[in-house]
Amino acid sequence: MIRKDDFDIIKCKLEFLAYQIEISGRLNLLELNNHAEDFFAELMNLIFDWKLGNVNKNASNVRGIDLVDTERQIIMQVSSQSESTKIQRSLDKIDIEKYCSYNFKFLCISKNASSLKRNSYKIPDTICFVPQDDIYDIPTLLMLIKRLKSNSIAKIKDFIVKELNDRNTLSFPKMQSCLADIVNLLALEPLQENESFQPKNTYKIDHKIEFNKLSTVRDYILDNAIYSDYLDDLYSEYDKEGCNRKLAIFNKLKSIYTQLFVDYEDNNALFFAVQEKVKGIVVASCDNFAYEDEILDLSVTIIVVDAFIRCKIFREPFGEFYAFTE
Template identity: 35%
Template sequence: MKRQRYYTYISERLETLANRIKTNGKLNVLDLNIHAESFFRDLLNIVLKFNLQSANTSTANTEAIDLIDEVNKLVVQVSSTATKQKIESTLKREKISAYAKLGYNIKFVFIADDAKNLRNITYNNSYNISFDPQQDIIDKVSILTTISQLSIGDYSLVYDLFVKEFGGAPSQVKITSNLATIVNLLAVEDLEEGTSTSVLDAFNIDGKIIFNELELIKETTINEYIPYYSKLDSIYKEFEREGRNKRISVLRKLTSLYEKELCKPELSNVEKFFNVVTNLEEYIVSSNNLDDIEEDVIEMCVKIITVDAFIRCKIFKNPEGYNYVAS
């Protein structure tokens, strides 16, 4: 899934940045901290919906405050040093009194070290500025946790920011696949016209569903996509008339994906079914011959292909006497 690919890339880059900052700090090379401040400003604006800008460009500029959001009344200190002393030395600065009177909230963003232990400490907050250690101490772990819960749209924005800042987006080697060809053709079919299940034995199919403990998705998935069997079957037959083995290669790919799920005995058959769907969709999307098709249409086509493979005895066990074409 895209989320998994995004998270892997983002977490690796964030960890690399943290380690580089810590190493440079030991050498007293602090240039990276300055650049990281701008990066975290943009990251927090996406992830937490802030309107942060550099305090150096604000009329409210103050020592020890790096970022300010005048809309949400928020000031932020970005630091590589995660200690109680660091927090309290900031809280006691006289300028913090002015922010406190204006109703500002202060947050601390630690860009190198884990700050988990700092959230359970009581601090000397001299001017009583709004500050809750549980909510207002942010580190790479809490940032990654928040990112992992974002909508896919915001997730993509975060991913794009990391790619622009760090480069080296993971390259995806795209190949031509018969599955993508099938999806291209299925996507332009009028699925409301001419659907038929007359050649299928519903009793036999129900038996296979029960045998494989897939009753939970019988009505919502399997029966929902069975009517498109004839559309897909006609596409397969057209290729066979032309002497091309697309149907064989497609069904073998489905079998291969299913075999991998057999190695996961802890999963239910329903989970295995949807894992096949997910992995098949990702394989198709990574093909260089896939047309520009809406994501929901691709998902629909993938489910049609998967249910068809289920009917054709290519995935999941067959009860004794099962024959998908016997009507």
């Protein structure tokens, strides 16, 4: 289905861009953020039919805002920070005489910003700002894009593919993620369909499934838990190639789970959302994954289930000790 294929490309590209921006921010490499202002101005224009332009092109570092649409009286701050203090500082710095009656919007381009919508802010009297409606992040943009007509989605896909390619200044050389490495290695393993052994600590896995209300995916988890032994060997070999790689993978999985947790009331849906996020990172960071989509899905599933067993994602039942936590 062309519509789905176009959206999947958009999703993978935007999620990996957010990942790049987050990592660059940790390293204090902020050049990508500057390029991102123009990119997201054009993206928002395509989604909403606005006419946002970068105010910093004509005047350096305009206080409190990065983008403006004078026709629709919209001002926007684009930031990689997902903090209420960042929004408040932006509101405090706005030139309220120049932008009287303008609608202020905030776009977080690297992290989930849904929690910021519940906070209270001191809003200048002459500025319109409704946190629930005017705070955006990548998941919000994806949700809005998904609702558009097919021709609009195709147009956004073409724009993103053009902008986020290896020749464009917005991109930098792809960083092969540790998750992609493990997926590639796991795809080479001759997994047996009918394993004679049973998952370790099955009764404790069941307890954790029940504790986290994951009854819908129980069998799915147990069916794939038997492959954790393969990952034990792969992680051991992989760590020999560089320090802390297994730890980096577990920390990334926990970070993905933590970021998605606030968006899902149903843990069964959250489980699959974690899988999709991991798959997106792998696809976006790996140019040479030479296996079928089903093999990719299987490898990602085994990694996520293994992280569940090791208590890297989802809550551990109170009073329980899991030996399988390495």
